[in-house]
Amino acid sequence: MPNAQHLPALIGALVSANSRLVRVAATATGSEESPAVWRTLGVLRDLGPLRLGELARVSRVTQPTMTKLVNALEERRWVRRTADPDDGRALRVAAEPLGLAALDAWREELTAAIAPLFPELDSADLAALERTVAVLEAGLDRADASVGRSKEHE
Incomplete structure (x- = not known):
């Protein structure tokens, strides 16, 4: 029976298996959308509106990369920039209902693609x-x- 000493190895295995699961599922869907799009929308869904720099940090991309991504998502009306209530000079990026709906649809597509791989559960x-x-x-x-x-x- 595993104990707390095995936790780091177990967490590492979970992270690795999750990455592999997402990669296999994304490949099975045939989607050509960048994983960064879904990661960004997921971060905004989970954490709420964030400043661009904070969003870039959490998403582990550079600020210029995030600026480009947010611009593209804003054109699709999947995100919007709003005034930061803590600093009127700054902006926050927030997920829009269309973006959250797209994220939900993508996750449903992933689920449909990956569920058949586990018929023995x-x-x-x-x-x-x-x-x-x-x-x-x-x-x-x-x-x-x-x-x-x-x-x-x-």
Whole structure:
């Protein structure tokens, strides 16, 4: 039975498996959309409106790259820039309903592409996955809260 000493290796395996899962699913959908688009919309959904520099940092891209991405998303009406209530000189980027709908549709497409790869899952496996998701979300919510943000921030 694993113990706390095994946690770093287990978390590493989860991150690796998740990356692989997303890569396989994205390939199966045939989507040519940049993963950065979905990552950016996901960050904005999870953390709420962010300044461009903060969005770039969280998304792990340069500010010029994020500026270009936000400009393209703004043209599609998937995001909008709004005044920062904490600093009238600054702007925040927020996800728009069209962008969130596109993100939801993409995730449904990913799910439809990847679910058939797991036909052997029984009720115990499904319960284990549900528990794993709950544990991961709780830890990630704590991480969001530690930087003063949470899903409830929206």
